[in-house]
Amino acid sequence: MGVLVVSYPAEAGNRFDADYYLATHMPLVEKYWRPRGMTGARPLIGGSGPAGKLAAMVLIDFAPGTAIDALLADPASAPVFADVANFTDIAPAAHIFPDA
Template sequence: MTSYIVAYPATPGATFDADYYMATHMPLVHATFGPHGLTGSRVLFADQPDAPFVAVTTLDFADAAAFAAATSSPDAAAVFADVANFTTITPTAMRARSA
């Protein structure tokens, strides 16, 4: 399994619409990446005011090839472009593998 972790750093003055993220963005992620091997996701929102991140999402893919296929598909551009619809934060991301 390969995971893609997307973190949204807490940034002074930044906005993040959690309702849009859950109701619109995450369904778009699943609809777009699912056919390429996305097997699941987990979204965590900060539960303290001084947290270093507003939200952290883990996307799980069958393997590295599935991740590459999903993120390089022509439809992936819509997922990345949608970020501007819910936040002014520039996310940080990393790919990880299970031990």
């Protein structure tokens, strides 16, 4: 199973609409990525640790053998990325764990 972790670091003055993220963005992610190997997602809102605060983080699970990096680069994923501006002005950080 592969995992894509996307985090949104919280900084003073940044905008993050958690309601939109959960009600609109995450269903959009499922619409585009579930047919391409996504098996589930665990969005987490708010958090902190030694590296600082997070507005949100999501762990997106993929079926074994899914080429997550290719999925992210595929033009078919454009609607997912275009929607980010609708809920935040934070630049997300993405990390791929191909064999989690």
